[in-house]
Amino acid sequence: MASGHGADGNALHANFDVDYVISYRFAGTDASRAEANFEKLVRALADVGLATEARAGDDCSVLIFVRPASDRHLANAAYRSRVQDWLHGIRHAAPEKETQNSLASEPLVEAERLRIIYSMITNSREDGGAGITPTRGDWKEVESIFPLHDHAFNKKWMKSWSSSYLLELKDQDGIRDKFGEKIAFYFTFIQQYLISLVFPAAVGFSVWVLLGNFSTVYAIASCLWSVVFVEYWKQQEIDLRMRWQCAGVSAIQAKRMEFQPEKEIRDPVTNEPTKVFPVQKRLLRQLLQVPFALVACLALGSLIAVCFAIEIFISEVYGGPFKSVLVYLPTGLLTTLVPTMTSLLSNFATQLNDYENYETQDSYEAAMIQKIFVLNFITSYLPIFLTAFVYIPFGSIVVPYLDVLGLTVKPFAENEKQIRTPKDGFKINAGRLKKQMIYFTVTAQIVNLALEVIVPYVKRQAFKKGKEVTGGPTTKSKKNASHPAVNDLPEEADFLKRVRNEAELPVYDVTTDLREMVVQFGYLAMFSVVWPLTAISFFINNWVEIRSDAIKICIGMQRPIPLRADSIGPWLDNLGFLSWLGSLTTPALVYMFRSDGAVPDGTPSKIKFWVLLLTILFSEHLYLLARMTVRTALAQIDSGAAQKQRRERYLVRKRYLESTSGLPLPPKPAPSGEDEKITRRSLEEEARQESLHLPRPEQRFWGRQRYWHETVRYGREVIRESLAAAGKKTQ
Numbered sequence: 001m002a003s004g005h006g007a008d009g010n011a012l013h014a015n016f017d018v019d020y021v022i023s024y025r026f027a028g029t030d031a032s033r034a035e036a037n038f039e040k041l042v043r044a045l046a047d048v049g050l051a052t053e054a055r056a057g058d059d060c061s062v063l064i065f066v067r068p069a070s071d072r073h074l075a076n077a078a079y080r081s082r083v084q085d086w087l088h089g090i091r092h093a094a095p096e097k098e099t100q101n102s103l104a105s106e107p108l109v110e111a112e113r114l115r116i117i118y119s120m121i122t123n124s125r126e127d128g129g130a131g132i133t134p135t136r137g138d139w140k141e142v143e144s145i146f147p148l149h150d151h152a153f154n155k156k157w158m159k160s161w162s163s164s165y166l167l168e169l170k171d172q173d174g175i176r177d178k179f180g181e182k183i184a185f186y187f188t189f190i191q192q193y194l195i196s197l198v199f200p201a202a203v204g205f206s207v208w209v210l211l212g213n214f215s216t217v218y219a220i221a222s223c224l225w226s227v228v229f230v231e232y233w234k235q236q237e238i239d240l241r242m243r244w245q246c247a248g249v250s251a252i253q254a255k256r257m258e259f260q261p262e263k264e265i266r267d268p269v270t271n272e273p274t275k276v277f278p279v280q281k282r283l284l285r286q287l288l289q290v291p292f293a294l295v296a297c298l299a300l301g302s303l304i305a306v307c308f309a310i311e312i313f314i315s316e317v318y319g320g321p322f323k324s325v326l327v328y329l330p331t332g333l334l335t336t337l338v339p340t341m342t343s344l345l346s347n348f349a350t351q352l353n354d355y356e357n358y359e360t361q362d363s364y365e366a367a368m369i370q371k372i373f374v375l376n377f378i379t380s381y382l383p384i385f386l387t388a389f390v391y392i393p394f395g396s397i398v399v400p401y402l403d404v405l406g407l408t409v410k411p412f413a414e415n416e417k418q419i420r421t422p423k424d425g426f427k428i429n430a431g432r433l434k435k436q437m438i439y440f441t442v443t444a445q446i447v448n449l450a451l452e453v454i455v456p457y458v459k460r461q462a463f464k465k466g467k468e469v470t471g472g473p474t475t476k477s478k479k480n481a482s483h484p485a486v487n488d489l490p491e492e493a494d495f496l497k498r499v500r501n502e503a504e505l506p507v508y509d510v511t512t513d514l515r516e517m518v519v520q521f522g523y524l525a526m527f528s529v530v531w532p533l534t535a536i537s538f539f540i541n542n543w544v545e546i547r548s549d550a551i552k553i554c555i556g557m558q559r560p561i562p563l564r565a566d567s568i569g570p571w572l573d574n575l576g577f578l579s580w581l582g583s584l585t586t587p588a589l590v591y592m593f594r595s596d597g598a599v600p601d602g603t604p605s606k607i608k609f610w611v612l613l614l615t616i617l618f619s620e621h622l623y624l625l626a627r628m629t630v631r632t633a634l635a636q637i638d639s640g641a642a643q644k645q646r647r648e649r650y651l652v653r654k655r656y657l658e659s660t661s662g663l664p665l666p667p668k669p670a671p672s673g674e675d676e677k678i679t680r681r682s683l684e685e686e687a688r689q690e691s692l693h694l695p696r697p698e699q700r701f702w703g704r705q706r707y708w709h710e711t712v713r714y715g716r717e718v719i720r721e722s723l724a725a726a727g728k729k730t731q
Contacts, residue, residue, distance in 0.1 A: 180562025
């Protein structure tokens with residue numbers, strides 16, 4: 001078949017024609033239950049037309065290799081997927097009526113092939129899948145499902161970054177064909193963001209040289225840039241949807257296994273019965289987000305504010321011994337307590353998200369992103385807000401009340417005078433805001449890059465070396481005789497070693513990288529007027545970031561499952577919010593810190609609050625006017641007429657589908673191999689044919705376990721031997 005050979009065929013043959021690997025880990029599970037669940041897993045895969053091979057994995061696990069049982073199974077699944085896309089208006093034209101002609105005219109790319117097979121594995125039985133959900137429900141022993149890396153492509157891709165500065169359209173299409181639209185949208189976004197930073201970087205450098213900080217010229221340029229960038233990216237997303245034919249893919253997503261419908265209604269568009277959860281009831285549950293946001297603001301805000309006050313007291317007031325060391329006490333508290341508090345709130349947000357009972361994975365992730373964004377907003381921006389709008393303008397009033405914090409350093413003070421705020425002569429550190437901005441935009445970016453790429457790589461290498469020393473197959477110790485690699489066939493040894501290594505890698509989450517870019521955009525949109533060189537720092541960081549992310553995907557993570565998407569999701573709304581908020585904070589900072597109205601001594605009487613308020617309101621109205629001017633399209637409002645139009649289109653496509661000859665499913669593979677009688681004569685004939693045609697390595701790989709029950713038999717043996725070996729070690 002076209003998808004299995006040619007350009008993408010090289011990747012498949014390098015991986016023994018394996019599409020997916022399922023890691024089945026049974027450590028701590030009763031042997032009989034582990035064997036029964038393993039058989040249930042293999043049978044579920046066989047029932048949807050997937051072939052399996054099993055090999056022993058590390059640490060009480062079995063690796064199940066998966067591919068379609070035949071090209072015909074994959075062809076029919078791919079054709080049905082494309083027809084479904086066309087019926088929902090995702091594809092521009094209907095596929096040809098004959099399956100083979102359709103796939104011949106438009107061959108499957110690797111991402112589409114992997115996505116279809118993944119849906120066969122994970123979709124519910126009602127949607128035609130095996131219903132396998134890793135670590136949930138009946139599949140708690142299923143640790144992960146992942147495709148194998150195409151190392152030839154990875155090497156070529158990483159090498160291309162050394163000779164090119166930007167992604168061309170063909171490069172973006174190549175990422176989409178390999179990793180799916182979701183990853184492709186991210187790389188296209190970060191590149192567009194990188195290119196757009198040229199303007200604020202050039203303006204910022206010019207202003208820094210000629211005008212200094214808190215420049216009105218830079219403030220106007222920064223606000224206009226943020227508007228243009230957000231609106232331009234919206235248009236870019238529309239173009240990419242059309243190019244990749246993925247507009248509205250969320251409409252055909254399978255329901256989440258955890259979704260709990262309450263009633264069945266007739267769809268207003270298709271008039272077909274569908275199970276739903278009442279919108280009004282979900283809305284009432286979503287209202288719980290308001291107290292969640294308030295609790296998050298109160299908990300995290302109070303913690304950060306207290307640590308901020310302690311840091312101000314020690315650095316600005318305390319004059320006793322060990323000051324150079326004690327000044328790091330608040331940093332230690334923040335490093336310890338903020339992640340703990342954030343983790344607790346994140347767990348609560350997950351439970352709240354589960355309670356809201358979303359129907360599809362996209363809607364579930366979108367709601368979760370908005371909750372996490374609240375936490376990210378507080379932890380990322382609150383310190384700068386406190387410095388800019390509390391400490392510096394109100395420092396002369398607030399700082400004298402910080403004497404109570406002297407208890408934190410009292411054991412080190414020599415006398416009471418060292419921990420009391422002087423009544424006269426106290427000066428606000430006006431340069432504190434700029435230092436904070438430089439830390440968040442330079443130092444923090446470097447630290448984050450190291451934690452994201454370098455530290456995980458070093459930890460993996462150290463863990464790998466330690467594992468080889470203590471339990472590697474090459475060690476002559478008796479306790480390593482049961483290592484799975486000992487029994488590997490020579491022609492499979494290198495391949496299985498690579499698979500076992502990939503099984504240990506973490507799962508890549510593009511949401512984390514998008515969050516990083518959005519938070520960075522917030523610093524630029526809201527506070528870059530404090531330090532105009534911010535955009536230059538981000539430009540350099542992102543030039544490295546886009547390459548480090550590619551390396552991280554290729555060698556530091558499991559290969560991402562090529563999921564579809566039609567945008568960067570709710571992060572786009574967050575960009576718009578930060579851009580709007582920047583139109584409020586930027587003019588406020590310019591007014592408060594400009595040379596003829598600055599408040600470096602923390603005296604609020606010098607601020608005319610009515611002028612500050614008018615400045616903010618005027619700037620916001622200019623922002624809204626600029627956004628209306630830049631925006632080229634408005635969101636369409638759904639109505640009864642629009643539903644009627646969609647219904648008419650649906651009926652036309654439905655009649656077309658009914659007029660075709662249909663798509664009969666191929667017969668399922670015989671579960672027990674009854675369709676093929678195994679006799680001495682058949683075995684002799686099979687051996688004769690194999691002697692005439694020397695099989696390829698991948699053919700031998702898939703020929704060792706001919707039917708699903710042979711895979712089950714092998715898995716049972718591995719489970720028994722692994723649990724027996726684990727039992728001996730504990731004795």
